[in-house]
Amino acid sequence: MNAFPEALPVKAPRPRRSSLRSWRWGDRLFYVLAWASGLALCLIAGALVLYMLVRGLQYVSPSLIFSRPRAEVNQAQIGGFLDPLLGTLLLVAIGVVLATPVGVASAVWIVEYGQGRVGRRLARVVESSVEIVAGTPDIVIAIFALTLFQLGAFSFLSFTASGGGVYGRSFLTAGAAISLLAIPPVFLATRDGLEALPGHQREGAFALGKTRVATIRRVLLPGVRPNIATGVTLGMGRIIGDTAIVFLLLGVGASERIEPQSGPAGLNVLRGTGSTLTSYIYSNSPAGEGAAPQKAYAAAFVLLAMVLALNAAAGFISGRGRSGRMSFGDRVRYGAWA
Amino acid sequence: MLERLRHPWSDRRAELVLGAVACSVAGAIALMIAFVAVGAWPTFAHNGLSWLGAGGNPETQIGNMLHTGPHPPAVAYHLRAWPLIYGTLLTAGLALVFGLAFALLAAVFLVEFAPAAVRRVLSPVVRLLAGVPSVIYGLLGVLVLAPFVGNHVISPAEKRSVQYVVQLDGTGLAVAVVVLTVMITPIMVALIADALSEVPAAWREGAVALGVNPLRATLAVSLRAIRPAIVAAGAFACARAVGEAVMLAMVSGSDAFSPKPWDGVPFLFEPLLTLAASIFRNAEGLSAPAVRSSVDAFALLLLFSAFVLSLGSYLVKLPLRRHHAGLR
Numbered sequence: 212m213n214a215f216p217e218a219l220p221v222k223a224p225r226p227r228r229s230s231l232r233s234w235r236w237g238d239r240l241f242y243v244l245a246w247a248s249g250l251a252l253c254l255i256a257g258a259l260v261l262y263m264l265v266r267g268l269q270y271v272s273p274s275l276i277f278s279r280p281r282a283e284v285n286q287a288q289i290g291g292f293l294d295p296l297l298g299t300l301l302l303v304a305i306g307v308v309l310a311t312p313v314g315v316a317s318a319v320w321i322v323e324y325g326q327g328r329v330g331r332r333l334a335r336v337v338e339s340s341v342e343i344v345a346g347t348p349d350i351v352i353a354i355f356a357l358t359l360f361q362l363g364a365f366s367f368l369s370f371t372a373s374g375g376g377v378y379g380r381s382f383l384t385a386g387a388a389i390s391l392l393a394i395p396p397v398f399l400a401t402r403d404g405l406e407a408l409p410g411h412q413r414e415g416a417f418a419l420g421k422t423r424v425a426t427i428r429r430v431l432l433p434g435v436r437p438n439i440a441t442g443v444t445l446g447m448g449r450i451i452g453d454t455a456i457v458f459l460l461l462g463v464g465a466s467e468r469i470e471p472q473s474g475p476a477g478l479n480v481l482r483g484t485g486s487t488l489t490s491y492i493y494s495n496s497p498a499g500e501g502a503a504p505q506k507a508y509a510a511a512f513v514l515l516a517m518v519l520a521l522n523a524a525a526g527f528i529s530g531r532g533r534s535g536r537m538s539f540g541d542r543v544r545y546g547a548w549a
Numbered sequence: 550m551l552e553r554l555r556h557p558w559s560d561r562r563a564e565l566v567l568g569a570v571a572c573s574v575a576g577a578i579a580l581m582i583a584f585v586a587v588g589a590w591p592t593f594a595h596n597g598l599s600w601l602g603a604g605g606n607p608e609t610q611i612g613n614m615l616h617t618g619p620h621p622p623a624v625a626y627h628l629r630a631w632p633l634i635y636g637t638l639l640t641a642g643l644a645l646v647f648g649l650a651f652a653l654l655a656a657v658f659l660v661e662f663a664p665a666a667v668r669r670v671l672s673p674v675v676r677l678l679a680g681v682p683s684v685i686y687g688l689l690g691v692l693v694l695a696p697f698v699g700n701h702v703i704s705p706a707e708k709r710s711v712q713y714v715v716q717l718d719g720t721g722l723a724v725a726v727v728v729l730t731v732m733i734t735p736i737m738v739a740l741i742a743d744a745l746s747e748v749p750a751a752w753r754e755g756a757v758a759l760g761v762n763p764l765r766a767t768l769a770v771s772l773r774a775i776r777p778a779i780v781a782a783g784a785f786a787c788a789r790a791v792g793e794a795v796m797l798a799m800v801s802g803s804d805a806f807s808p809k810p811w812d813g814v815p816f817l818f819e820p821l822l823t824l825a826a827s828i829f830r831n832a833e834g835l836s837a838p839a840v841r842s843s844v845d846a847f848a849l850l851l852l853f854s855a856f857v858l859s860l861g862s863y864l865v866k867l868p869l870r871r872h873h874a875g876l877r
Contacts (some may be wrong), residue, residue, distance in 0.1 A: 223792070238764050241654075248651050249658035252738070255731055256674040259681065259689065263667065277631055313570055320567035331574065337864070340575040346859040347581070347852065348792020351823045354848045356582040358588055359837070394574065419605050424563040452682025454795040489684045489795075496688050498799040504692055511685050522680050526673070539672060540743030542784065547679040548686075548738050 216326070255300045260515070267512025270505045272377035276513070279489075282469040292510050294469045295491035298382075298461070299451060300516075301480075302487055305386025306393050306450040311443055313390070314397030317341070319427055322405040344396035345545060353459040360460075369482055380462030380482045389456045393446025395544040397439065400537050404438030405431060437528055441537060444525040446548035451517055452548050454489040462489045488514045551793030560771050567719065568621065573767075585852060591838075597625035601758065604629035608805040608822065611831055614839035615662065622665070622838040626844050632805045634850070636821035638799065639722065639808065641790040644729035648706040652737035659738065660745040661767050679708075680733035687799035695719035696798060707815045715819060720802040723817040728800055733786040744778035745771055777865045784862035788855045795823035801826060824851055 228266030231239060258263065277289035317337060360368055361379035369381035408431060416426040432439075457463070462484030469485035486494075488510050493499050495507040529536050537545075558566075593600060610628045617625035648739040659671050699719025708717050748771045756766035772779070802820020807829070810816050822830075824847045 234762055234764070238762060241768075245654045245658035245662055249663060250655040251651075251669065251675050252655055252735070253670060254679065257679050260677075260684075261684070262689070262693070274708055276552065293761075313574065317571035317574055317784055320564070320571040324564045324567060325571075329847055330568075335576050337571045340578045342863065343856065343859055345575065346855050348788075348794065348825055348855060350794040350828050351583070351585070351848045351852050351855070352794065354588075354828060354844060355584050356583050359580070382579045389575065398574075423560045424558050427563070442753070448680055452680070452684070454682070454684045455829055458795075458829065459835075460588045489682060492684050492688055493799070494794060496799060497691055498687070498803070507692075511688050514682060514684060518680055518682060519677070522676060526676075538743050540740040543676055543679045543736055543739035546676070547789070549685045549734065 230354050241306055244415075258400075263512050263515050264510075267516075270509040271512055272509075275509055277508070278388040289543060292467070292488065292491050292506065295486045295488045295510065296466055296513065298469060298485040299330075299487040299514075301382055301485070302386055302389060302457070302461075303447050303450050305382060305481075306390040307443055307447060309390035310393035310397055310446055311388060311439070314394045314446075315401050315432075315439060318405060319431070320399035322402055323423065323427060323431070328529075330360065331472075341398050343397050344391055347391075348455075349392065349453055350455040350459075352391050353390055353456040357455070359461055360384040367482075378462065380460050380484055382461065382483065382485060385456060385460035388460050389450050389453060390441045390454060392449045392456075393443070396445035396449070397442035399541060399545055400438045400442030400445070401435055403514075403537060403541075404435035408434050438537070440531040441525055441542075442545075444521055444528060445542065448518055448546055449548070450527070451514065452489065452519070454493055457487045457490045458493065461487065461490065463494065467491055467494065488517075552714045569769075581838050582852065583851055585845050585849045588696055588842060589849040590842075592628065592842040592846040594628050595623045596628060600628060601634065602629055603631035603807075604721060606805050607827065608832055609632050611827075611834065611840055614843065615834050615837050617837060617839050619838060621837075625839045626651060626842065628845045628846075630824075630847070630850075631824065632807045633822055633824045633827050633847070636801070636805070637823040638823070639809035640725050640729055640801070640823055641719050641787055643722075644725045644733055644790050645783060647726070647789050648730045648734045648737060648756055649779075652734045652741055652782070652786075653779070655734070655738045656741035656745055657767055657772070661763065662770075667850040673865055675735045675738050678731065681730065682801075683793060683796040686728050687796035690702075690796065690800035693722065693747055694724045694727065698724055703815075703818050707818070711815050711817065711819070714805065715806050715864075717815060717818045718802075719818070721818045721820045722808050725797055725801040725821070728796060732793070733790050733797065736789065737782045737786045741775070744775040744782075748774050752770055778870060781862035781866045784858045784865070787857040791854055791858075792851055793823075794829040795824050798829045803830060 215249060231242065234242070275379065279293050280295070281290040286307035300434055315346060321334045326338075357379055359365065361377050363377060365379070366377045367383070368383045368387075369378045372378050412430055414432045421429065423503060424538065464488045467486040467490070468478060469483065471479040471483040473479060474482055491509050492507045492514065495503040495510070497504070525542070529542070550739055559817050581864035607628055614621065614625055614628075654673075658677075659668060659764060696719055699717070702723075703717050703719065711717065745767075751768045753763075753776065756770045757763060760768065764792075801820055801822060803826070804818050804820040805822040808821055811830050812819065828844050830845050831840055831844055835844065
């Protein structure tokens with residue numbers, strides 16, 4: 212027999228597996244602890260989702276979702292959470308409509324225009340401001356916005372109370388404040404996308420005689436559309452999950468109903484007060500006034516389902532992006548609870 | 550008007566408009582600092598630096614401010630905020646210590662040791678845990694963890710030992726720290742794992758080639774290389790923990806009582822209140838000027854600490870950025 216058959220598949224020598232048995236005890240302990248903490252994270256998340264699922268299936272019913280809340284002492288009569296649900300959707304819409312243009316415009320300016328001595332310095336200032344906004348606690352934003360919108364000049368956003376003071380609480384003011392939570396993710400995703408676009412796309416557009424603006428509108432922005440979408444989805448998640456700004460700026464009343472103010476149809480709701488799922492959960496928990504844990508669980512289940520859906524959407528959209536995908540760390544950091 | 554907008558913009562005009570929008574974000578920050586500082590001024594003017602000191606229960610003191618009228622006298626501003634500051638430092642500090650250890654282990658596991666299948670599960674899990682709204686964490690804390698701790702962990706003897714001072718019902722330091730740790734750990738895991746995966750593979754391979762086991766290589770080479778990123782992740786998570794309001798308002802016991810370490814085991818279960826949670830709880834009394842000013846002072850302190858922490862995390866990361874730029 213041939214000692215070296217040619218047909219024998221040539222295998223690369225396998226690296227000798229470093230056996231745990233050769234490790235020191237301290238190292239083994241560290242290794243086990245690392246496994247344990249990784250699995251602990253999975254367990255916590257699994258327990259959280261399962262528990263909420265069980266509670267949700269137990270308490271959620273169509274009548275709860277589609278009936279309006281009522282202020283009653285008797286728990287059986289306080290109704291469902293249609294108004295908070297609509298309030299959440301409305302607030303997300305206002306927040307996204309306000310935050311997206313600001314975030315995208317700032318990012319475009321930083322990447323495409325922020326040049327020259329003054330420009331670069333200004334760009335640095337804007338970038339650090341966004342970073343500070345991302346790190347500012349939501350409760351501080353809420354206090355600031357309440358002071359700002361109670362100025363007489365902003366009375367058109369809410370309404371003037373009988374004593375002459377501006378109330379400062381409405382969907383418009385809450386939406387304006389809450390949009391600050393969504394600006395950092397939109398800005399960051401757009402900036403990273405623009406910076407990752409290959410230079411020849413810009414050069415090609417310029418060579419064809421397009422102006423800078425036309426290049427931005429026709430070439431660059433379409434190219435970073437998936438990035439913008441990722442940023443917006445992350446921002447929506449932060450808006451949905453926020454409680455502090457809602458609690459201070461939406462004028463959560465005892466009934467949790469959407470209360471329109473005077474004004475043309477549409478605007479009257481925007482100038483009026485209401486509530487969201489988060490504030491509804493808080494008010495119905497033992498920490499709030501009404502102790503109705505079943506309703507709090509049901510609303511929390513709906514809220515968690517929305518957050519999970521957004522989470523999945525963000526993963527799906529950012530997977531489709533061609534370039535400049537947000538890093539894992541940035542996605543968690545800018546999409547985390549406010 | 551609309552007709553003019555539809556015409557193609559000149560470059561100059563686009564630059565000015567976009568630049569103005571970008572600078573408005575910076576303007577908003579400046580405005581925020583100015584408003585909060587102006588609002589907080591009366592409190593600091595009437596209390597001086599002893600505002601930071603101890604003395605009485607700040608919640609009671611704020612309660613006394615409620616009916617002091619539209620032009621409160623100087624005495625009405627009396628407040629000693631130390632119990633709130635202590636509560637904030639205690640919860641955020643403990644959560645940071647536990648969370649950092651937890652996050653370091655989990656990040657090393659995620660990047661170096663996890664099999665591909667586990668990794669595919671773990672990174673969505675981290676994203677999920679970071680994205681769950683704080684009010685849901687608070688709800689689970691107050692409806693599940695706190696009753697459990699109150700009924701099964703605290704012994705009747707411990708309850709009796711402090712019953713003339715404070716009621717132990719489960720909400721308090723331990724539950725607050727546990728929930729806060731779960732909330733900030735995923736953020737740190739993601740940031741540390743990101744930095745770990747950016748360490749050039751050759752560095753670790755070099756160490757392994759010299760005969761070090763993979764774990765030691767990670768500890769000695771990778772973790773050492775990303776020390777600034779670890780500090781930055783801790784600072785960012787700490788800023789989040791300090792600013793957390795809703796969850797802590799729900800599970801901390803909401804009593805501005807400073808837990809006393811010399812009480813022994815009951816220390817772990819004593820209620821407390823943090824600065825952010827106190828703002829949240831006093832949202833209904835904001836029409837009283839004295840309350841408003843005190844709350845603005847809390848907000849100013851929070852803003853200041855968030856500012857210091859984000860500045861710190863930026864400065865700490867500078868050498869790392871320079872270093873990565875050199876590598877590319």
